[in-house]
Amino acid sequence: MSAGLLFLRLVLVFGWTIGSQCDSDVPPAHTIYDKLSIKRNISKRELKCKEGEYAAENICCKMCPPGSFKFGDCTKDKNTTCKPCIEGSTYVNYDNSLDKCRRCRSCDSELDLEVAEHCTVTQDTKCRCKQHYFCNSSGPCHHCDPCSKCENGAIEKECTPTTNTICKRNFWWILLVVVGIVIAIASLSAVAAYCYKKKRQDFDLNNQMRHWVVHKPPTPEMEHLVYPDVDLSTYIPAIVEEMTLTQVKNFVRRHEIPEPAIEQTVQDHLNDSTEQKIKLFHIWYQHHGMKGAYGNLIVSLRKFNMRTVADKIEKKLNVVTSSSQENGRSNINTAEQSSALSDGHNV
Template identity: 45%
Template sequence: MLQGIPFLLLLLVLDWTGGYPFANYDVSVRESVYNLDVERTISKRNLKCNVDEYLTEENICCKRCENGSVKVSDCTKNMPNTSCTPCTDGKDYIDHPNALTKCRLCRSCDPQHGFEVAENCTIFQNRKCRCKKGFFCHPTQGCEKHCEPCNKCENDIIVKECTQDTDTVCGAKLNWIFPAVIGTSVAILVVVGIGIGVWLYKRGRKRDGFEGGHEKLNEPRRETVSLIHSCADIDLDAHVVDIVEEMTLPEVKKFVRKHNILQPTIDQIIQENAYDSSEQKIHLFLGWYQQNGMKGAYAMLINGLRDMKLCTVADKIEQKMEVVISNSQKNSLSHVTAAEESNVPSGDIEL
């Protein structure tokens, strides 16, 4: 009982003095440390680095490592440059400025998953993979992990081969009915074609002066010749206006451009005849005709218009030229007939 009295007295003294003597000291130290940390944090937040820099724990802006390398150590006040080391070529890479300490591992193009290497891995870029032959990348599922094997047509009828992005398209298996229908149709077409050919042949012989196997008397025999071949070397200078009259300016420009008239030449002709589209068409056509020459020019014109899907224009020009050739042949025939009549001996003339 008496032994606990000193302990009670000690408690009364501490209570009267306001606690432990070092309590106030500890509180002030803790407050100072806290205020210092707050000031450092605020200072660190206010410091802004450039885009190509990063902020270290020491509150210093250090330059980021360039592509293909990573950080070994931060810069310091005494050493202003960041220490960087390159990645290992073919093993890892970094494709952007960074403050990392490790490079990224290169991707593996696993053949068992249907991949092959498209581009090798370097320290600056990752390895690029693609689907190897016999595999394709599914358009909806993608091919990050694996490629899909191409479909194999059981009937060996392939409509479209397998590509990097599309699967094989197989055709339907033909049965015996379809070939029979095709064979019958072909036979019918052959018979009809022969019939049309015979009819055209007989019609041509009648038109050329044959009827019933005998040549008509007192009628000149004419040979059926293709209009294009008849006009193969005709001089188109006299018919330029009639020809371009059936064509629009864009059609003329497209035709001459397709037949090796350079664009600067076209622009010059258009500029020289700026306010007259008819003159523009005429001079554009003459420019082509002079460059090409007379030989084969008409055939090139008609065939070129048909290749450009301007069949109606080609037909109209052919009709005009057919009239020209027909009139020319009639004039030639009348000259020959007149010459023959002038050479008849006078004794043969009936009185």
């Protein structure tokens, strides 16, 4: 009996030893899960698609061909869903995974451009300068300049859509210019010497007579040159009413408003020139700010050879500012009268 118990005890000890060894070889469940997650993340990071494919979730999808855009990603059972661009309106000129086609460019006749090649689903519109105009840019042309005219028709090379006219050199003309410059310099030197002598004489005379200098008060004409800071945002429709679309474009372009912003504004209001003018002027006003905007507007218009427009706008705004000033003076006088009456009652 004791021998049987001893045998049973040896069997149990042997079984426990083998079980412990097996348990030590099996990793815990959370360790297995972590290793699987790491493998999945590594495989996702290492997903590299071939040329002409793009990554979507955990698979590579074939890109849409030129002239179409991606409407839906591919799956294991279905290819990428592509839809065609709208002919004459949108385009894509390369293999892509875009969600929509790109908008075709328009050739603005106000900038002296015309269509060279119409837009297709695989190619954007190509513009060129109209006859007697040329583009001065090495990249895509955004506006054209008028071709130069040669004196007496002495043309060496005709104007093209990409190059200006080249005139023949007239050495007699160059000689006349040089002579004219020499004469002008001599005349200016003589005038400067005379003015210096005259001022010296006046200075000596003033020292002898010792007169007090009486400063005249500023005249209304001088005050007219000082422009108040007026909030122009309320009067923009009235301002652009006196200007053509071409003049507004020229004005904002001269004030370094980017050409893409101008083109986008025109596209957003394609059939409403009044709204185009208002929006373009708003861009300039936001860019400049209220301080000094009124004076900058009037001075710039005159500098850009739009004096008639400047006079009309100044006349309109002067009526408004004069009215505001009169109301301000009236309010001040009323306040002073009220204060005087109050003092009289107190006495």
